[in-house]
Amino acid sequence: MIDTHAHIYAAEFDHDRDEVVQRALQNGIEHILLPNIDLDSIEPMLATEDAYPNVCRSMMGLHPCYVDENVKQTLDTIHSWFEKRSFIAVGEIGIDLYWDKTFRKEQEWAFITQLNWSKEMDLPVVIHTRDSIEETLALLSNEQDGSLRGVFHCFGGTVDEAKAINDLGFHLGLGGVSTFKNSGMDKVIPELAIDKVILETDCPYLAPVPHRGKRNEPAYTQLVLNRLAECRQIDVQQAQKITTLNAKKLFSL
Known part of the structure; x- marks a missing residue:
């Protein structure tokens, strides 16, 4: 299995990161993909990748919740990292209108700017949306020239939203939310295009049942699987094979 979205570089793992990685390996996790969020996360993320070079792979991008009035300078710094080392994706990027709409225009500008990086560098993008699926799809549709690809991570939307995402050439990242009884995902998952589904944890957040409310970790990818x-009423091994292949193709692993 591949955990396609994990923040194991976060402070929540500082006291037991090695044990967390070992548990992941023991539970069949082959790769753990690390999305960047802001300038402060770069150093711990790259240190984690360097500590586990055969397991962890980093992305580079600016999360919408960290967009502010200094967005241009921040993006200049983030972009400079692509000249220093290789990354598997541009991410995580997107639009978040849940917490604060103050910098909505700046979020949109940052999103489009980073989508253009992905076109220039031929890298997939990892997209974060919260209370913004329509806005994100509209912006993405304007920018899609046939070369953009990637994933809407932490997908918890409707069948129609899933289809709209797939129609733009994008994958769906399923995580802990898919195990929540009140999420409605039991009705949505059977309708998804299985060749466009990948697995993730978004740890330390959104731990799947029966660990809901506790710290999440890559080993719990198995529960999402x-x-x-x-x-979908299919064999676990079959689901594992399909989702792992999907992730390997998307991220060129």
């Missing part, structure tokens, strides 16, 4: 197989 089990839920996918259960909802």
